[in-house]
Each structure stands twice: as structure tokens, then as C-alpha cells.
């Protein structure tokens with residue numbers, strides 16, 4: 001029986017002259033107990049579809065078609081009925097939980113209010129129910145969590161609470177909109193498991209919206225691929241991944257980074273924004289298989305078998321649907337890196353975020369030592385709160401370390417932490433996570449790109465020459481040069497950000513999660529731009545990411561961070577193929593890519609402690625599956641495990657090992 005039944009849904013939004021045809025004839029059914037993934041690039045209409053189901057579209061939107069949820073025709077409900085419908089029949093867990101939760105109210109107040117408003121129970125019963133809900137999403141210290149404010153919780157905890165709120169009244173349809181956006185691999189797996197458990201436990205339908213196909217594929221029964229407001233292919237998950245028949249499905253799958261370090265496919269086009277109902281195939285400008293029929297009408301979604309539906313006039317057949325990925329390796333592990341003279345040397349670096357309103361400060365970096373060598377691509381990985389972005393900001397001169405020092409041959413100076421020291425700006429550049437927010441909104445693209453050259457006082461003709469070269473290198477179309485950042489797409493803005501970073505020929509570029517807000521096809525394009533430029537230009541890069549497959553394909557060396565410390569470091573192939581530290585092993589075991597198949601057989605971490613209990617020992621103690629009592633008392637430093645490979649774990653390190661089995665297990669792999 002279908003819980004969700006969407007029939008011929010069409011949605012238009014925007015004022016008359018700027019009207020966008022966002023949803024164009026979608027039919028979709030989701031059965032009881034089914035987890036259904038909806039994937040596609042930004043602008044495909046995924047969130048618009050969710051808003052239509054939740055009756056959250058703006059008043060001005062034009063909606064046609066039917067949406068039945070649990071037999072209720074939700075488009076016909078009046079305002080009072082909509083309030084009752086939201087939560088009890090259909091509910092949504094929004095992306096960005098921190099901004100979706102109220103910052104000024106405790107978790108308990110928010111949960112208890114939601115429960116009592118929906119089920120009219122007493123405050124005491126609602127409180128008990130709230131505790132049960134928190135337990136059901138894996139939060140053990142319910143007492144303290146109910147009293148906490150969202151800013152006191154980690155990103156993963158906030159997402160759990162968001163899900164707890166969404167399922168508080170046991171909706172028949174749960175919509176999860178990008179629930180794992182920006183979460184690291186271990187948290188992603190936990191959150192997806194919660195969603196999948198809910199579908200099974202309550203026999204509810206789940207619609208999970210994501211641009212991360214590899215992750216959602218692990219829990220979804222079926223996948224629908226949305227392009228320009230239309231479903232172009234739908235199939236059982238394994239069949240869609242293994243035998244994609246629509247050219248767009250295949251493009252999406254080929255764009256997903258793989259853990260084998262091979263290049264991702266990247267196309268040049270982007271999704272059109274439709275100003276009228278499509279009268280041809282909306283994918284035509286990007287499709288290499290287009291035939292004359294594709295220009296004549298919009299292909300309808302046709303059932304090919306019980307589970308498989310396809311909208312294409314010239315689909316891939318079985319033979320050419322088998323994905324052929326590029327075969328040239330793009331990891332640089334064979335490159336000779338000069339390790340004798342570090343470009344930068346960090347010693348005992350500590351950074352403490354000061355507490356506000358009487359709260360305790362937070363140590364983001366803890367006595368960290370690191371050397372960066374000329375010409376290398378260094379990856380920094382770790383979960384949210386591990387300190388990787390703080391480290392990047394200190395390297396870029398945007399933050400000042402609380403203590404410690406940075407020596408650099410670039411700067412010929414001992415200390416390196418003052419944003420006003422001019423050489424820093426010229427020699428070290430940063431590419432940010434959100435390019436649109438970080439570019440000056442008042443500056444046109446050409447002025448944004450050349451801004452780092454102003455201090456060099458170059459003649460105008462040289463500036464023009466460099467600008468022309470850089471926009472070719474990062475593939476920014478000349479027509480964009482007079483635009484302002486707000487009118488750029490995420491991918492265009494990130495190319496501008498990279499152009500701006502490389503134009504002054506810096507010695508070091510810090511890339512801080514440069515693709516985390518982009519969908520897979522744009523991500524593939526940006527990765528190729530970064531890769532090409534780091535090969536052809538003379539800069540050293542620091543690449544910060546929670547996406548391990550991307551790090552594998554870009555970097556030579558990697559450092560793994562956990563709660564402000566480096567827990568493992570070495571050549572990327574060595575660390576990723578033979579991880580030693582329990583945290584690295586658990587992190588890699590959680591990675592889902594389309595080529596990784598089943599989880600690797602490493603021990604999972606124990607659930608994270610929502611409220612850290614201070615101790616003097618290893619930071620992983622409490623979550624570590626192989627800890628011993630001594631770990632709580634003994635802090636860990638990096639020690640050599642093998643040539644170039646260092647690990648901070650007494651149980652895993654041959655020089656101080658207290659437990660041989662772990663090591664022999666690693667060697668036998």
C-alpha cells in the first residue's frame with residue numbers, strides 16, 4: 001500500500017517575468033516501510049517537491065496535480081487542517097539542524113512543546129516521551145540533553161535531535177532533506193541508520209533527499225533521479241547503480257569520487273532553469289546521445305519493468321550502460337617530495353575558542369606539531385570539531401594561535417599569525433567552503449579575481465594578462481566577469497574563488513572543504529580544476545575535507561585529526577589502505593562510495609559522548625572499541641609506525657605497543 005502518492009504534480013514559482021517551472025509532471029509512489037531516495041543536482045526540484053508535500057510553498061506558487069499522504073489529499077487541506085497534518089501525517093527533518101532548531105530554547109523545551117501540542121498529553125508525560133525519543137535516536141544522556149541548548153551540541157547531535165523532533169508524532173511519511181549534508185563519514189552512517197530504523201519500526205514511508213548518492217544508496221530501497229523538475233529514471237537501488245539506462249543517471253554516478261583514487265568524470269554543462277514547460281528533453285544540451293526526436297517533445301516516464309521506469313528516447317543499452325571510468329591514476333604518491341626542508345613548520349600549536357556568557361572555552365587545537373613540504377598536496381581529514389578548519393584558518397593567517405609557533409622559509413620570520421603581516425596574504429591564499437558568502441558582494445567577478453594583485457602594484461597590462469590566463473585555467477567564462485557573486489551558481493563562484501587564490505602565484509593554497517556544498521557533477525568539475533592547476537603550477541596545497549574519496553584522489557599525504565590532535569599521518573595510500581589508529585579505521589569503514597561495496601571489517605566507534613568528561617588520557621577514550629584502562633590516564637603522541645607513517649595510539653604502535661593482536665591483524669590484511 002502506498003503512503004505517498006503524487007500524481008502529475010506541476011509547480012511554478014516566482015513573479016510572472018521571472019517564473020520558473022520547478023516541478024514538471026512528477027508521479028511518485030512510496031510504499032509502507034519503504035525508504036525512497038530522491039537524487040539530482042541543485043536546482044532539480046528536490047526540495048521544492050518536499051515543500052509541496054509539506055505544504056510549505058510560498059503563497060504565490062502555482063500548484064497543479066494531486067498529493068495523497070496516507071489517503072489524505074494534502075493540497076485540499078485548509079490552514080487549520082494543514083497544522084494538524086504537519087507532524088502527525090507527514091513530517092520533515094530539515095538540513096542545517098543548527099539553524100533549524102531555536103537557538104534560545106533548550107532541546108527539552110522544543111521537544112516537549114512539540115509533543116504536547118500534537119498529542120495533548122500532560123507536561124510530565126511529554127517529558128517522559130521526549131526522553132524515550134532521545135533514546136530512540138541514540139542519545140544516552142537524556143537528562144543533560146534536555147537541559148542543553150543547540151549550541152552546546154555537536155552537528156551530529158543536532159541532526160539526531162532534528163530527527164527526534166520530526167518523528168515525535170510518528171508520522172506516516174518522514175521526509176529527510178539532505179540529512180547528512182557536511183557530516184563526516186561516521187556521523188553520516190549513524191544518521192542514515194536512524195532514518196532507516198524509523199521506516200522499519202513504524203512501517204512508515206521515508207523520502208530521503210540528497211545529492212550524496214553513495215550514502216543514501218546504503219539505506220534506500222528505490223531511487224528516483226530528478227532532472228529539471230522531472231523524474232528521468234526510477235529503479236531498485238542496486239539495479240539503478242549497476243545498470244543505469246538514462247544518460248543523466250550515468251553522468252551522476254560517474255561524477256561520484258571513488259576510493260580507488262581514479263579521476264571522476266566531469267561534464268561541462270549545467271542544468272537549465274526552465275522559464276516554460278519543457279517541450280523537448282531538458283537534458284538535451286548535455287546529452288551525447290540526443291537524436292532528432294529528443295527535440296520534438298518531452299520524453300514521458302515509461303515503465304520498463306515492475307520497478308524500473310525511464311524517460312528517454314535513446315537510452316543506454318545493457319552493454320553501454322556498464323560504466324567505463326577513466327583508468328589513469330591521479331594520486332601523486334609516486335611523486336618525489338623534498339622532505340628535508342619544510343616550507344612551514346608548526347610547533348606546539350594550540351588554539352582555544354574563548355567561552356561566552358560564562359561558558360568554558362573550547363580547545364580546538366591541542367599542542368599540534370606539523371611540517372608542510374614544498375610541492376606536496378596535504379590532506380586534512382577528521383569529523384566536525386576535530387580542528388581541521390581552525391588549522392586551515394591559522395595557516396592562512398585568518399586566526400591567531402593561542403600559543404605555539406609557526407616557522408616558514410616563505411616568510412623568513414619566526415612567528416606567523418598576524419593577519420596584518422603583508423607577506424602572508426601574498427604567499428598564502430585560501431579557498432573557502434562557501435564561495436558566494438566569502439566573495440565581496442559589491443565587487444564584480446573580474447575585480448574579485450585580481451584583488452590579491454593590488455598590493456603588488458603591477459602595471460595594468462600585466463594584471464589584464466594574468467586575469468586572462470587565470471580565467472582560462474579555472475574555466476570562468478568571460479561573460480561572467482561583469483557579474484556580482486550573488487548572481488553566480490555555486491560552481492561558478494568556486495571557480496572565481498580558485499582563480500582569485502592562484503592569480504598571485506602563492507606558495508601555499510589552503511582549500512577548506514571547497515566542494516562540500518556542491519552537487520556531484522559540479523564537484524567533479526571543480527576537483528578537475530584543482531587537480532590540473534596543482535599539477536601545472538608551483539604551489540603547495542593543504543586540502544581540508546570530510547570527503548575521504550576526494551582526499552584520496554587529490555593528496556599525497558594525509559593527516560587524520562580527532563579533537564584537536566593529529567592521530568595518524570602518512571602517505572595517503574599507506575594510511576587509507578592500511579589504517580592503524582582505531583579512529584582512522586572506523587572512519588574509513590564508514591565511507592560509502594559507489595566502489596566500496598560492503599563496509600570494511602574494522603571496529604566501529606562507540607556512540608559519541610554528548611558531554612565530554614575531562615580526563616588526561618587519549619581523546620578517543622570513551623568511544624574507542626579497543627581501549628584499555630590505561631588509555632584514560634595516558635595522553636598519546638605521534639610515534640613512528642613504519643617508514644613515513646606515524647600513529648598516536650599506544651595499542652597500535654609497535655614502539656610502545658601494549659597489545660600485539662591489533663598489529664598482527666593489520667599485517668595479515
Ligand code: SF4
Nearest residue numbers: 281287294312313314
Ligand atoms: S531523451 Fe534524448 S536528449 Fe534526452 S536523455 Fe534521452 S537521448 Fe538524451
Ligand code: SF4
Nearest residue numbers: 618624627631649651
Ligand atoms: S590509546 Fe587507547 S583509547 Fe586511544 S586510540 Fe589507542 S587504544 Fe583507543
